[in-house]
Amino acid sequence: MNVYDEFIDTMKQNNLNKEAVIDVLNIYVNGSKFLQYLEDFKNKYGERREYHGVIYSEEYEQDDDDYFGENRVLFYSGDDDAYDIVNYDKMYKYLSIACEFYIEKNEDEKEIIQKELSLIEESYGIK
DSSP, X not given: OOHHHHHHHHHHHTTOOOHHHHHHHHHHHTSSOHHHHHHXXXXXXXXXXXXXXXXXXXXXXXXXXXXXXXXXXXEEESSTTOEEEEEHHHHHHHHHHHHHHHHHHOGGGHHHHHHHHHHHHHHHTOO
């Protein structure tokens, strides 16, 4: 089994099934810039690429046509219809499992990952 399939299985074992969220985090956690992506999450900065990305609801005003709610994150992957919107608490659950997965593969970065995850938790007001 490759790491991408292993990541998907890990998410499903934790009852997390939002496909676009899983797809984007799978790209991040199995890529070469996971620490940078954690920094981006901490700062609520979403990378937007043609076929995958992250958009924060704060980027829109309430009266904008594209507004999708307060304290929400939109993950998109694939075509125009492949997206999921989650609140901060749910995003954090996905992200914390992604971090656990990453640590299993990169034990030497455990402290750095845990610190970044803690800072993300603080940044989003997760309790």
